[in-house]
Amino acid sequence: MPTESKHHHPRELPDPVICTVDVVLLTLVENALQVVLARRAQEPFRGLAALPGGYIHPATDRDARDAAERVLREKTGLQSPYLEQLGVFSGPGRDPRGWSVSVAWYALVPWEALESRWTDHLEVTSTSQVRGLPFDHERIVHEALDRVRSKSSYSSLPVHLCRESFTLPQLQAVYEATLGETINKVSFRRKMEELGFVEPIPGATTGGAHRPAQLYRLRDEFRRNLSLTDRGINSGG
Amino acid sequence: MPTESKHHHPRELPDPVICTVDVVLLTLVENALQVVLARRAQEPFRGLAALPGGYIHPATDRDARDAAERVLREKTGLQSPYLEQLGVFSGPGRDPRGWSVSVAWYALVPWEALESRWTDHLEVTSTSQVRGLPFDHERIVHEALDRVRSKSSYSSLPVHLCRESFTLPQLQAVYEATLGETINKVSFRRKMEELGFVEPIPGATTGGAHRPAQLYRLRDEFRRNLSLTDRGINSGG
Structure with a gap:
């Protein structure tokens, strides 16, 4: 043939x-x-x-x-x-x-x-x-x-499920849906700082008169490459 | 065609x-x-x-x-x-x-x-x-x-480079060759205990009259499946 x-x-x-x-x-x-x-x-x-x-x-x-x-x-x-x-x-x-x-x-x-x-x-x-x-x-x-x-447990992968701008609680909910478990809020924020793939959008907050929340976006350099950590995002470590 | x-x-x-x-x-x-x-x-x-x-x-x-x-x-x-x-x-x-x-x-x-x-x-x-x-x-x-x-930094993978029986210092040398860096001896032994993929061979030690060393082998259940840890073997954690 x-x-x-x-x-x-x-x-x-x-x-x-x-x-x-x-x-x-x-x-x-x-x-x-x-x-x-x-x-x-x-x-x-x-x-x-x-x-x-x-x-x-x-x-x-x-x-x-x-x-x-x-x-x-x-x-x-x-x-x-x-x-x-x-x-x-x-x-x-x-x-x-x-x-x-x-x-x-x-x-x-x-x-x-x-x-x-x-x-x-x-x-x-x-x-x-x-x-x-x-x-x-x-x-x-x-x-x-x-x-x-x-x-997802050690990288920025789930952020690709988020729309262009999002709050940190929204990002946490996306991680929780992907991992299938709840994450401690304090340790989640620390992990996001360590991974460093999101940045606050200057001057952008959610609407709502009471307590507007800061909006974040994915940094350009992580659009094609993941940010990785050697300790699990859900490990509480 | x-x-x-x-x-x-x-x-x-x-x-x-x-x-x-x-x-x-x-x-x-x-x-x-x-x-x-x-x-x-x-x-x-x-x-x-x-x-x-x-x-x-x-x-x-x-x-x-x-x-x-x-x-x-x-x-x-x-x-x-x-x-x-x-x-x-x-x-x-x-x-x-x-x-x-x-x-x-x-x-x-x-x-x-x-x-x-x-x-x-x-x-x-x-x-x-x-x-x-x-x-x-x-x-x-x-x-x-x-x-x-x-x-190799979080699993039993390198053990497949070892012969049937080996000492822990020999296993550590294999990890070091694979990772391309030296590992602290105490933390290496703790990681091996945590991963649990090797077992001492009863009664088997290296020859040498002075201080014979215990010989280990891979446990059967890890011949086809890796043992994984969520923290790096070389992280000192």
């Missing part, structure tokens, strides 16, 4: 492998972590809600990350949200079309970024109620949730 | 992608971290030392991990050493044969496991002197070293 002209040597090559990307797109709706699913327009599993995914296109994709960003753009309208590689899921049984490799990614976006582009073929499901997904997408979702929870 | 008979739907499929696995095989020689390279028997880059790697074989490999274990067996004789997925390296430029996805892995083995199977086409190179590798293998090595260093 492979054409020799494309290769430097005439020995027999193995059968081709199906190469796809799949993205676990996470957002927060009313402080509950949700995964965004897209109804499949094509076989296999046409009509079922699944992770946004698709073939790698060697003619146009620069690499697997580029393919994942393209798939997200095509299926959700999102332009380069925060995106990290989760890993590879592979084997003969996970895709009815044949032996496949899926490069899986997870992405975090504020709900506001999705809401304005919402279309009928999308749905959100609470991460605790993900059921009946095709392929091995449930396994991919669960591995992504484990990774996000673990990484 | 793709045959329709194998697929459920007739729409046009993208060109096939070359799918390979590559393994960063690490070992310790005289307490210095080394990467094992294999001289390539085929084009491209025939005769050059490179990471042990090869095509995924859909006809026989159960998944990408199985492919990586097969490649290690074929090129080094090793039977299922400690192996973790590093991530995917992909794009049109990394392999002269065409657009490729490589699922990269790292493996840790004691030198004694390699020595008995050593063949002419293998070589070891100090991780600080890895130069002139084909493909993007230098980048893969550097990302693997970053990952191993980072993970």
